[in-house]
Amino acid sequence: MAQNNKFFEKHIKQWLKQFRVTGNTVSLVDEGVISLTTLAVALKAERPVLIELPGYAMGEKVKAEMELWAKTLGIGKRIEILPDGTSCGKKLAEAEIPRATLLNTVLHAPPDILLASSAAVMSPAPPPEKMRSSELTLKKGMELPLGRLAEMLVEMDYDDEPEVTQPGEFSRRGGLIDIFSPAQNYPARIEYWGDTIDSIRKFTPETQSSVREISEYKLIMRSGSEEEGESDGKSDFTDYVRLFQPMILRVFPEESRKSLERFFDPPVLDKWEKLKRDPLWSNAVQLLDVAESAKLPPDSAMQCPVFPSSRHILHMVPQGAEENLSELVRQISSNLIRQLADESYKISIAGRTEGDLLSLRDWLRNEGLDSLESIECIQAEVPCGIFLPDENFALFSEYELFSSPRRLLSHKTIVPEIEDDTGEQVHDTIEEAVSADMEEGDYAVHINYGICIYHGLKTIHEKDRSYEALDLEFDNDSRVYVPIWQAHCVSRYIGSQKGTVRLSRIGSSKWNKIKSEAAGSVRSLALDMLRIHAMRCQAKGCSFPQDDLQQRLFEKSFPFTETRDQLRAAEEIKRDMESPRPMDRLLCGDVGYGKTEVAMRAIFKCVMSGKQAAILVPTTVLAQQHYYNFLERFAEYPFIIETLSRFKTKGEQAMIVERMNEGKVDIVIGTHRLLQSDVKFKNLGLVVVDEEQRFGVVHKEKLKNLRTTVDVLTMTATPIPRTLYFSMSGMRDLSTIMSAPVQRLPVHTVVSQYDDSIVAAAITRELQRGGQVYYLHNRVGSIDETAERLKALVPQAKFGIGHGQMNETELEDVMSSFIEGRTDVLVCTTIIESGLDIPNANTIIIERADRFGLAELYQLRGRVGRWSRQAYAYLLLPRNSILTGNVRKRIAAMRKYTHLGSGFKLALRDLEIRGAGNILGAEQSGHINAIGFNLYCQLLRTVTSRLKGVEVSLKKECNVFIDFVDYSLTTVEGKIPAAFPEEYINSPRLRLDAYRRVAMINDLTVLESYRQELQDRFGRLPRAAENLFVCAGIRIIGILANLDSISCADDKIILERAHEILKPDGKIPRLPSGTNPDSKLRFMKMLLEKIFLKK
Known part of the structure; x- marks a missing residue:
C-alpha cells in the first residue's frame, strides 16, 4: 500500500490548477460535484464569486461540502450563504438578522464565495445607501x-x-x-x-x-429583509451585487426558474428573467445538469470531468437487492477498485478518523487489495468520491465503500476538559426552576404562613419610611405584605388545580399542623424508597472496567461537537457503571440535545466488556430509527444488533429471542415486547429506557425489579412529575444536558385557530427552503380525507400518510420515503411523537392541539428544530372554540416555554396543571396539594438525608436585626438604607430576583461574586445596595457560626445560639460610639469576621 497522501495531494491539486472554464456553460453529470467544480472556478477568479442556486437547502449542502474540500486541501477561502428574505410576501423572521449581517459584510468586505438561492437574490432588501447610513x-x-x-x-x-x-x-x-x-x-x-x-x-x-x-x-440595522409593503419595490440583493461586481455562476437555472414560479408572484419572476439582459448576469457561467445540457447545440457546453463514483457504484446495484445493499456496495466497490488498479489508476481511500483508517485497512486486507501499491488510505474528510480520468485518479469516501452517508451539519471542535461536580448544582437548578416565574395572580407558598395568592410588588408607606413588599392574599381576604428582602420565603405554589386550592388563614395553627402531618407522611414514603435504594446498594451488580483505548477511539469518532453537559453526563454514567452497585440514573435533556449519543457510549462500554445491552423504546417506529442509527454508529465494530418489535414476524421474533438467550445478540432494541416473559438474556449488563413515562404500570413494575440487578439508564426530555420528584429527592441519580448544541435555535411556536391559508402558507414556506413538514391529524378514520384536503391546498407538494394501524411493510415504506426526502409532507398520527430525528423536517402542524397533554405537545414539537435552521410548530385549535382552564394553561405553557432546555419547567407546569393526582398515590398527593410541591420536596430531601445518616435541615437561617439599618427605599434620620433602589434595577422581576438571590446565598465568596455581577450588569452599586450586601455578609457569618440570631441595639451586639447569649472573650461585643452608621455597619462585619472566621 502506498504512503499516505502521495496520490491525493498531487492529483486533486493538479486538477484544480489546470481546470479552466471555456465559454459560459459547464455541463455537470450530477449535483454531487457542484462543490468541487465551483471551488475550482473560484480559485481561478480574480474577484469574488456569487453562486446562484435553485434553493437554500442546496446552498447549505454545497457550502458545507465546499468548506470540507477547502479545509482538506488547505485552501483559504471565505465562504458565506445569504438567507432567503421573504416567503409568500412575508418576511422570514429567522432570516432578518443573518441577512442584515451579510448585507453589511457585502458592503465592506465581500466574501470570496457567496452562495444565494434565487429567492434570496430576488427578496426585497433595504437599499444599500440605507444600510450604510444606519451604521454607527x-x-x-x-x-x-x-x-x-x-x-x-x-x-x-x-x-x-x-x-x-x-x-x-x-x-x-x-x-x-x-x-x-x-x-x-x-x-x-x-x-x-x-x-x-x-x-x-x-x-x-x-x-x-x-x-x-x-x-x-x-x-448596523437589525433587519436585512423587507416585506413587499415596506419595500419601494425596486431594491433587492441585485443592488448589492452590482456594487461588488462578482463573477456569477448560475447553478441549474431552469430549476431556479421553476422554484420562483412555484413560490413567488409573476412580477418577481419577470424581474429575474430580465436579469439576463443585465451586463453582469449576461456573462454568468451556467452550470447545467445532463437534461439541460441536452437541449444545447453539440459541443457548446464544457464537459466537467468530475463525477461522483458513488452514483456509478449504486447504479450497479440490481433492482430489488436493497435488502443486502451494504454488502453489495462493498462487493461492487471491491471489483471497481481492482478494475481501476488494473487500468493504472492511482486510488485514494479517505476515512475521517484513525478508527476509520483501521477499518479501511482491514477491509482492503480481507478483499486482497492491501498489497497494491496504487492504493493509499488517507485520513481526510471529504463529502464524496470523485473520478479524474485525465489524471488517472480516483478518490473513494466511506459512502462509496460502506453505503453510510454522513450529515454535513457540524464539525468536531476541541472542548475543554470537564471538571468534577458534586451534583448539588443540579438540585439548585431544579429548585430555581420551581421558584422562578412567579407572576401576579399565581398561587404561592410562604414557608411560615402557608398558601396564598401573589399580587405583585407594592410600595408600603409607613410614617417616614417606604419599602417594597410582596403583596400576598390569604383566606378571608387578609393581606400580608412581605418585605422584598424576605422574598426567599415565598415560592410559586405547584400542586392541585387552582379551583381546588384552599388559602391558609393567618393566625391559625393549621398550617403548622399540615406541615407536621406532611413531614410524617414523607418519612413513611422515604423509608419505603430507602428500602428499594438499600436493595440496590446491597445487590452485586457488574463492575465495568475503566475506559480503554477502544472506548476513547469510539468517542473520538463522533462527528459532531459534544456540549460540555454531554461530556459530563457521559462521565457520570460511566463512573456509575464502574461501581459494583447497580446503576439507576435518569438522563434528562431537551429533545435533540444528544442523549442518544451519551447512551451509545455507555452501551459501547457494556458490550466491549462482554455484556449484552437492551434499549427499551415506546414505539415501533422509534425502535426502527434507533436500529438504523445504531447500525451506522457501530458500523466499525462487529456487534450483532437486532430489533424486537411488530416490524418482525413471529418467526423472526422467536429466532431473535433464542439468539439473545444464547448470547449471540450484543444489542437489542425493542418495544414493550422486550419485557415479555419469554425474553431471556444470557449476560445482560445494561438496560436503557427511552421515555419511561410512555410505558404502563405493569411495564414499570418490571423495570423496577430490573433496577436491583442490572444497570439501568432512563432517558427523558420531559420528565413526568414522579420521575422528576424522585430525582429532586436525591433517591435517584440525575444527569442533565441543559446546553443546546452549537447553532441550535428554539422552535418558533404559533398558536392559532385553524385556517386553510395559515396551513397553506406554513407548508409552502417550508417547501420553498427545501424542507419537509409533519402534519399531525390524530384520527385514523379521517386521515385520508385530511390528506386529500391538504393536496388541494398545496398541489405542488408530495404527501405521505402514516399511522399505527397500517401493516408493518406499508408503514416502513412511508417512513423510509419521508426520511429519504422523497415525500414533502407526512400526514400522520402521534406515531412520530418519540425520538424521530429527521433534520430536514423543520415545520410541524398539529391539528386539535387542545386534545393533547403538555408532555405530548412538547415531544411533538421536539420532532422539529434538530438542525441549525429555524423551525416552526403550529398549534391549531378549532374555530370559535372556548378552551377549558386546563387546556388554556397547557397551550399557554407551550407558547411560553419555547426556549432551549425548557423540559424541566414544562414538567413542573404539567404537575401544576394536572395536580398531584395519581403521581404518588392519593395520600401523598394530598400532602403535596396541602403544602405545595417545592416545600414537599424540601421535606423529602431533608428526611431522606437524615435517614441515610446525613444531618440536613431546611436552609439554615440566622436572623439579623440592626437598629441603625432600615431595609427601605427612603432615608430615615439616624439610619442608613439597605435596599435595591428602583432606579438602579428598574425591572420588578429582576429586582425581585436580585433580593431572592442575595437572601439565598450562604457563602461569602459567592456573595462577593454576585455583587460584582450586579455592578457589571447595572453599574456602580448605590450606597443602599452596598449596605444590603454588608448586611447579607453579616447574616452569612451568623450561619457559618451556627448562630440563631444577631442583633445590634444601642451599639451592643447580641449573639444568640441555642437560646444562649454568646460572650466572646467573656463580654458582649460593642460598636464604637460616635461614628456614623455607614462606618458602624462595616466595622460590625469586620468584628464578626475576626471573632468567628479568625480574619
Whole structure:
C-alpha cells in the first residue's frame, strides 16, 4: 500500500490548477460535484464569486461540502450563504438578522464565495445607501447622549428588552445600555459618564457577566429583509451585487426558474428573467445538469470531468437487492477498485478518523487489495468520491465503500476538559426552576404562613419610611405584605388545580399542623424508597472496567461537537457503571440535545466488556430509527444488533429471542415486547429506557425489579412529575444536558385557530427552503380525507400518510420515503411523537392541539428544530372554540416555554396543571396539594438525608436585626438604607430576583461574586445596595457560626445560639460610639469576621 497522501495531494491539486472554464456553460453529470467544480472556478477568479442556486437547502449542502474540500486541501477561502428574505410576501423572521449581517459584510468586505438561492437574490432588501447610513461605531470617549442612542436603536428596529440575549436587542438601565448588534457575534455593555461613553465591555448573554473591555462596537440595522409593503419595490440583493461586481455562476437555472414560479408572484419572476439582459448576469457561467445540457447545440457546453463514483457504484446495484445493499456496495466497490488498479489508476481511500483508517485497512486486507501499491488510505474528510480520468485518479469516501452517508451539519471542535461536580448544582437548578416565574395572580407558598395568592410588588408607606413588599392574599381576604428582602420565603405554589386550592388563614395553627402531618407522611414514603435504594446498594451488580483505548477511539469518532453537559453526563454514567452497585440514573435533556449519543457510549462500554445491552423504546417506529442509527454508529465494530418489535414476524421474533438467550445478540432494541416473559438474556449488563413515562404500570413494575440487578439508564426530555420528584429527592441519580448544541435555535411556536391559508402558507414556506413538514391529524378514520384536503391546498407538494394501524411493510415504506426526502409532507398520527430525528423536517402542524397533554405537545414539537435552521410548530385549535382552564394553561405553557432546555419547567407546569393526582398515590398527593410541591420536596430531601445518616435541615437561617439599618427605599434620620433602589434595577422581576438571590446565598465568596455581577450588569452599586450586601455578609457569618440570631441595639451586639447569649472573650461585643452608621455597619462585619472566621 502506498504512503499516505502521495496520490491525493498531487492529483486533486493538479486538477484544480489546470481546470479552466471555456465559454459560459459547464455541463455537470450530477449535483454531487457542484462543490468541487465551483471551488475550482473560484480559485481561478480574480474577484469574488456569487453562486446562484435553485434553493437554500442546496446552498447549505454545497457550502458545507465546499468548506470540507477547502479545509482538506488547505485552501483559504471565505465562504458565506445569504438567507432567503421573504416567503409568500412575508418576511422570514429567522432570516432578518443573518441577512442584515451579510448585507453589511457585502458592503465592506465581500466574501470570496457567496452562495444565494434565487429567492434570496430576488427578496426585497433595504437599499444599500440605507444600510450604510444606519451604521454607527461606538467608541470609548465618544460623546453621544444615552437617550439619543436609545432612540437610534429603536429607529434601527432593535427590540427593547429587560435583558439582552439575542442579536437585535438592547436594554437600558440607568447609566448603562446593553446592545447586541447583528454585526458582532457578542453583545456589548456601554457605560456612560454624563453624555460620554466611559467604557465598552463584551459580555456573555447566558450569565449577563462582562468578559473584557473593548475599544469599539459596531452597530448596523437589525433587519436585512423587507416585506413587499415596506419595500419601494425596486431594491433587492441585485443592488448589492452590482456594487461588488462578482463573477456569477448560475447553478441549474431552469430549476431556479421553476422554484420562483412555484413560490413567488409573476412580477418577481419577470424581474429575474430580465436579469439576463443585465451586463453582469449576461456573462454568468451556467452550470447545467445532463437534461439541460441536452437541449444545447453539440459541443457548446464544457464537459466537467468530475463525477461522483458513488452514483456509478449504486447504479450497479440490481433492482430489488436493497435488502443486502451494504454488502453489495462493498462487493461492487471491491471489483471497481481492482478494475481501476488494473487500468493504472492511482486510488485514494479517505476515512475521517484513525478508527476509520483501521477499518479501511482491514477491509482492503480481507478483499486482497492491501498489497497494491496504487492504493493509499488517507485520513481526510471529504463529502464524496470523485473520478479524474485525465489524471488517472480516483478518490473513494466511506459512502462509496460502506453505503453510510454522513450529515454535513457540524464539525468536531476541541472542548475543554470537564471538571468534577458534586451534583448539588443540579438540585439548585431544579429548585430555581420551581421558584422562578412567579407572576401576579399565581398561587404561592410562604414557608411560615402557608398558601396564598401573589399580587405583585407594592410600595408600603409607613410614617417616614417606604419599602417594597410582596403583596400576598390569604383566606378571608387578609393581606400580608412581605418585605422584598424576605422574598426567599415565598415560592410559586405547584400542586392541585387552582379551583381546588384552599388559602391558609393567618393566625391559625393549621398550617403548622399540615406541615407536621406532611413531614410524617414523607418519612413513611422515604423509608419505603430507602428500602428499594438499600436493595440496590446491597445487590452485586457488574463492575465495568475503566475506559480503554477502544472506548476513547469510539468517542473520538463522533462527528459532531459534544456540549460540555454531554461530556459530563457521559462521565457520570460511566463512573456509575464502574461501581459494583447497580446503576439507576435518569438522563434528562431537551429533545435533540444528544442523549442518544451519551447512551451509545455507555452501551459501547457494556458490550466491549462482554455484556449484552437492551434499549427499551415506546414505539415501533422509534425502535426502527434507533436500529438504523445504531447500525451506522457501530458500523466499525462487529456487534450483532437486532430489533424486537411488530416490524418482525413471529418467526423472526422467536429466532431473535433464542439468539439473545444464547448470547449471540450484543444489542437489542425493542418495544414493550422486550419485557415479555419469554425474553431471556444470557449476560445482560445494561438496560436503557427511552421515555419511561410512555410505558404502563405493569411495564414499570418490571423495570423496577430490573433496577436491583442490572444497570439501568432512563432517558427523558420531559420528565413526568414522579420521575422528576424522585430525582429532586436525591433517591435517584440525575444527569442533565441543559446546553443546546452549537447553532441550535428554539422552535418558533404559533398558536392559532385553524385556517386553510395559515396551513397553506406554513407548508409552502417550508417547501420553498427545501424542507419537509409533519402534519399531525390524530384520527385514523379521517386521515385520508385530511390528506386529500391538504393536496388541494398545496398541489405542488408530495404527501405521505402514516399511522399505527397500517401493516408493518406499508408503514416502513412511508417512513423510509419521508426520511429519504422523497415525500414533502407526512400526514400522520402521534406515531412520530418519540425520538424521530429527521433534520430536514423543520415545520410541524398539529391539528386539535387542545386534545393533547403538555408532555405530548412538547415531544411533538421536539420532532422539529434538530438542525441549525429555524423551525416552526403550529398549534391549531378549532374555530370559535372556548378552551377549558386546563387546556388554556397547557397551550399557554407551550407558547411560553419555547426556549432551549425548557423540559424541566414544562414538567413542573404539567404537575401544576394536572395536580398531584395519581403521581404518588392519593395520600401523598394530598400532602403535596396541602403544602405545595417545592416545600414537599424540601421535606423529602431533608428526611431522606437524615435517614441515610446525613444531618440536613431546611436552609439554615440566622436572623439579623440592626437598629441603625432600615431595609427601605427612603432615608430615615439616624439610619442608613439597605435596599435595591428602583432606579438602579428598574425591572420588578429582576429586582425581585436580585433580593431572592442575595437572601439565598450562604457563602461569602459567592456573595462577593454576585455583587460584582450586579455592578457589571447595572453599574456602580448605590450606597443602599452596598449596605444590603454588608448586611447579607453579616447574616452569612451568623450561619457559618451556627448562630440563631444577631442583633445590634444601642451599639451592643447580641449573639444568640441555642437560646444562649454568646460572650466572646467573656463580654458582649460593642460598636464604637460616635461614628456614623455607614462606618458602624462595616466595622460590625469586620468584628464578626475576626471573632468567628479568625480574619
